[in-house]
Amino acid sequence: MSDVEMSVEKHVFEADVAKLLHLMVHSVYSDKNVFLRELISNAADACEKLRYEAIVAPELLGSNPAPRITLTLDEEKTRLIVEDNGIGMSRDELVESLGTIARSGTRAFMERIEAAQGKEGAQLIGQFGVGFYSAFMVADNVDVVSRRAGSDKAWHWTSDGKGSYTVSSIEPAEAPARGTRITLHLKDDAKTYTSRWTVERIVKDQSGHVPVPISIVEKPGAEPAQVADGTALWTKQKSEISKDDYTDFYRGVSGHYDEPALTVHFRAEGRHEYTALAFVPGSKPFDLFDPDRKGRMKLYVKRVFITDEAELLPRYLRFARGLVDTADLPLNVSREMIQESPLLANIRKGLTNRLLTGIEKLAESDADAFTKLWENFGSVIKEGIYEDFERRSQLLALSRFRTTAEDKPRALSDYLKDMKEGQTAIYYLTGDSLAQLQASPQLEGFRARGIEVLLLTDPVDSFWVTTAPDFEGKPFKSITQGAADLAGIAKDESAAAAANPSMTEFVAFAKTTLGDVVSDVRTSDRLTESAVCLVAPEHGPDLQLQKMLQGAGRVEGRAKPILEINPAHALIAALAAAPAEDEGFLHDAVKLLFDEARVLDGDKPEDPRAFAERLSRLFARALKR
Incomplete structure (x- = not known):
């Protein structure tokens, strides 16, 4: 019997490994693809360790100094082989590194794993070798052949992960010149990992930027094809990166x-060190407003992909693409479900500030490019005014709005410069479309006085205006809510008409006729062309927000509106002068005026049948004359 055959050692796991692996496979990782990331990460670490040891002992590199990781696909034998030419392992290091689960001992280890599942920041990978053991999610048996750099001995570790493993010496010729070869004998439901398309996609998605080139051998004996070159764009100096390089990486x-x-x-x-590379897309993603949509920033640790579900940016910047790479974050057991940590909070703050600053600089340096960016993502960025109190002023200054003054979007700073003497508020009107808002009767008094009004058509506009109390000391005020307060800005030419006794009587009659349908009827200083309009009471949501809340089932009904009447309008003047004994006609007229106001506000008559009957009576009266 040879020395090689005599050196086989069998080790029995002391812990309940079957239960442990079941727990890990079904609880620790939700994505089986992660096993390949783990093995590549370990291989890259081995190459990095060799690089550092070779600084003192360059002979360790031999005649093949360039690090490499090779993935060999063997569809015929249903195997996947991961090989590196890194530092390799001796017999003791094999037992130490791959027998950690056994050495951690007893049921206490599983209890720590179980406890870590619900804890933030659990740091178990690296301590217990769980990363390597993820291979058993896809393999019935795993063989590890390793030879330490500078050694003339090679070793073979093998296990089915169910209760024991063996370590044996093998002929050096059967092992790599240095480094480690891991052979996964794949399960029946894991045969897809012999597909080049599948493996290459996983590598590029999860490990394409590790510091070691990665090649794929499509079948044993074939020439290796490089799928990752071992360089990471974000680690280079910006001066070394061209615009085309950035564009290719962005794509x-x-x-x-x-x-x-x-x-x-x-x-x-x-205190915290990390590198960030973020892009604002040139076009709007199709799922930008998907309520379940999450961000698309990827988190790397030492150039190894961890997750794309870490909240590295607030939701209102969810359109950004890119990554953050840090060496300060430990590799967590549940890498793909990593939780918030102080480091991630720091990264989130720094990345958010830098991205917003970049958008601000673009607004200053390239107005056309910024206008296009705002058209694509402005409606999302404005969510931050509602959600991000800390940056509210910054986001308001960054925002652009369509107004009654110009056809192009305007900044609030421009609005303030053009405010009229005596104007104390920033006026706005919310609605579903720009055309609807531009035709709104509530605008008439403001337009006649040359007062600029923000025309807000995004759904979020109805919410942020309620939480943003002011901009540079000027409060926001809806022109469909409360009194218009325009008398102090320009001469109120309708004052004499409003003071007419017959007009006062008509307003009182209208209020009595409409009863509890409205909260009030009053003359208006905001109307110059239309006869009537509806406005909301001074306190509470404006008309558009009431509609949205009611449509979403958040409120059962709307607050009773106020009907404002234009005393200078010819129709109103004629009705006010109509004989008091013609009460039936006046009653119908007041009801029709209220329905007209609802239609102008984008609604339909409250009672369509009653509306039609009143209109018929009005036509009949006109035909008799």
Whole structure:
């Protein structure tokens, strides 16, 4: 019997490994693809360890100094082989590194794993070798052959992960010249990992930027094809990266085929160190308003992909694409479901500030590019005015709005410069479309006085205006709510008409006729062309927000509106002068005026049948004359 055959050692796991692996496979990882990331990460670490040891002992590199990771696909034998030419492992290191689960001992280890499932920041990978053992999610048996750099001995570790493993010496010729070869004998439901398309996609998605080149051998004996070159764009100096380089990387990380509207690339140093590369797309993603949509920023640790579900940016910047890479974050057991941590909070704050600053600089340097960015993402950025109190002033200054003054979007700073003497508020009107708002009767008094009004058509507009108390000391005020307060800005030419006794009587009659349908009827200083309009009471939501809340089932009914009457309008003047004994006609007229106001506000008559009957009576009266 040879020395090699005599050196086989069998080790029995002391812990209940079957239960442990069941727990890990079904609880720790939700995505089986993660096993390949783990094995590539370990291989890259082995190459990095060799690089550092070779600084002192360059002979360890031998005649093959370049690091590499090779993935060999063997469809015929249903195997996947992951090989590196890194530092390799001795017999003791094999037992130490891959027998950690056994050495951690007893049921206490599983209890720690179970306890860590619900805890933030659990740091178990690396301590217990769980990363390597993810291979058993897809493999019935795993063979590890390793030879330490500078050694003339090679070792073989094998296990089915169910209760024991063996370690044996093998002929050096059967092992890599240095490094480690891991052979996964795949389960029946994991045969797809012998497909080049599948493996290459996983590598590029999860491990395409590790610091070691990765090649795929499509079948044993075939020539290796490089799928990752071992360089990471974000680690280079910005001066070394061309615009085309950024664009190519953006297209790869985002899945878009346009050019980025904005690129933000920086390295943060100090208490926390990380590198960030973020892009604002040049076009609007189709799922931008999907309520279940999450961000698309990827988190890397030491250039190894961890997750694309970490909240690295607030939701109102969810359109951004890119990544953050840090060496300060430990590799967590549940990498793909990593929780918030102080470091991530710091990254989130720094990345958000840098991205907003980049958008501000674009607004200053390239108005056309910023206008296009705002058209695509302004409605989402405005969510931050509602959600992000800390940056509310910054977001308001950054925002652009359509107004009654110009056809192009305007900044609030421009609005303030053009405010009329005596104007104390920033006036706005919310609605479903720009055409509807521009035709609104509530605008007439403001337009006649040359007062600019913000025309807000995005759904979020009805919400942020309720939480943003002011901009540079000027409060926001809806022109469909409360009194218009325009008398102090320009001469009120309708004052004499409103003071006419017959007009006063008509307003009182209208209020009595409409009863509890309205909260009040009054003359208006906001109307110059239309006869009537509806406004909301001074306190509470404006008309548009009431509609939205009612449509969403948040309120059962709307607050009773106020009917405002234009005393200078010819129709109103004629009705006010009509004989008092013609009460039936006046009653119908007041009801029709109220329905007219509802139609102008985008609604329909409250009682369509009654509306039609009143209109018929009015036509009959006109034909008799």
